Amino acid sequence: MELSAKSQAFVFHFGEMGSRWGFNRTVGQMFALLTITPTPLNADQLAEALKISRGNVSMGLKELQSWRLVQRQHLPGDRKEYFSPAGSIWELARIVFEERRKRELTPTLSLLRSQLLDAPQDSQERHAQEKMGEIYELLERMDGFANQLNELSPEQLTTLLSLGSGVSKLLELKNSMLGKNKAQDSTAPES
Amino acid sequence: MELSAKSQAFVFHFGEMGSRWGFNRTVGQMFALLTITPTPLNADQLAEALKISRGNVSMGLKELQSWRLVQRQHLPGDRKEYFSPAGSIWELARIVFEERRKRELTPTLSLLRSQLLDAPQDSQERHAQEKMGEIYELLERMDGFANQLNELSPEQLTTLLSLGSGVSKLLELKNSMLGKNKAQDSTAPES
DNA sequence: TATAATTTTCAGAAATTTCTGAAAGCTTAT
DNA sequence: ATAAGCTTTCAGAAATTTCTGAAAATTATA
Missing domain, CATH: 1.10.10.10 (Winged helix-like DNA-binding domain superfamily/Winged helix DNA-binding domain)
Structure with a gap:
């Protein structure tokens, strides 16, 4: 050929x-x-x-x-x-995305989880573990978000990917709907 | 040490x-x-x-x-x-994300763009180019979405990453707000 | 300006990954 | 059962990537 x-x-x-x-x-x-x-x-x-x-x-x-x-x-x-x-290009992309999530996020999450289990022995370790905690928190959120994306229907995914600058508008919309008073967002970053 | x-x-x-x-x-x-x-x-x-x-x-x-x-x-x-x-863990993650977008998406987008410029010569090429077109469309959307994510403020990013199953709810919300009739969404897909 | 301290470079060595091709292993047909 | 057609395996070869260490380059100090 x-x-x-x-x-x-x-x-x-x-x-x-x-x-x-x-x-x-x-x-x-x-x-x-x-x-x-x-x-x-x-x-x-x-x-x-x-x-x-x-x-x-x-x-x-x-x-x-x-x-x-x-x-x-x-x-x-x-x-x-x-x-x-x-499958279609879209389906294939979704598979690659999901497979990479598994390979790039999961192993690190699992390592960090175990590292964070036992208490730090000295101040060096305390600092190291603090950083690991921050990384863990971040990666876990990315992981959760990626999972969400994977569960969207093709139409929803298209909508989201096509939002363009609408992403931040959409977030504003969400805020205005739910009201800023709902301040106890337990997942907010501390930095 | x-x-x-x-x-x-x-x-x-x-x-x-x-x-x-x-x-x-x-x-x-x-x-x-x-x-x-x-x-x-x-x-x-x-x-x-x-x-x-x-x-x-x-x-x-x-x-x-x-x-x-x-x-x-x-x-x-x-x-x-x-x-x-x-920078902070979050800032570093953003940089890695952005750098990878550049390395993994941009070169392919640019190749596909040039491939799609001139017309297919036979039916084999026509089919190949059709597929390339689909891939291009998908990658370009992913690229745009990634860019959007990178432009969000840390707070917005946190909100988004923390949405959890709220992602799809948020999309429903958006639909209900804008109404299905408002069809001239400039960022909508053309497929 | 000479010299001492530090960083960078890069040719070749070492390690790792990928690839080949022949042999072994299946599966189907006779 | 045997053979023919096809696929998989895997030891070693080839290619690629990473790493070392000594020499060159750079920068600061006396």
Whole structure:
């Protein structure tokens, strides 16, 4: 299979960006190629188009499946396995977002939780633990917010992402609705 | 300088997570150490505490400065340069968030923009470009939303992050306020 | 201005990650 | 059961990233 110049540029770019998004070059390329190709592809086609080894494709597909980004399917009269993206662009983005939340936030939250359990022994430790507490609080909120975003319907998500400068207006709206008197916001920052 | 067991666990963990957050192990460790240490540290202290070479510390500090995460300062009667975090945890998080937006979104947006400029030559290319268009639309919205978040005041940000399940309620509120008839929402999606 | 203190640089070493290809393992068809 | 077609595995090779340490550059002091 031949890649047009444009497709190639896109695929290569995704390969380069891949590492920033959490997977390696060839996995990024594979995902990009599957995304812009109208039909499902099998492992041999991927290997040929990307000029990488069959074994590498196998590992890459495994990785993409562990991210739940691709789906396997069989084509009638063909014993090979074919692969295509596991959903719309929006669904895929949501999956990547969620997967990254898990990988980037959860482990640190769990470490910090355990660190904060037992009491500091000296003033050095007290200060360190104070900072860890601040980080924990922040990360936990980010985590909760990310979870919220993931639970929004596609429409709601679209609305939110399209708010533009409306985000701060929306917050004002909220304040005016609920009234400033409700001051006991237990989650407010202390800084 | 000796690290307590707890501090060491934290510093090492940040080293491991570092790569997921965009910097390498020792840079992550340096940042963690500077964050939980009450006083500024110089390069030699960092090298000794983390048991890494002086040259590595120099490069790491350069990296942290390029992220604008640390600030240099001089202590009276000492020619060495001392370093400490460039702000509160919240400010630092905002900087990391913004820096990652730049590194993870901007390059792809710019590639896609140029790819979408000239017309597809055949049906393969047409399909590929359609997908690229969808990705572009999505990334641009995420980018705009991220920018919005970055412009919120600390209080607004706290409010938003603390909304919890209120996010979707807030969106309903917005809809009910504006009414579904007010269709000329300039920031609405075009899909 | 010379010298001592400190930081930066960067070539090569070490560590880590990614990739290949041949062999082993499945699955389906005969 | 055997073979053919396809997929996975994994040891070692290749590529990439990170780290070291000595030398060069910079900055401050005498």
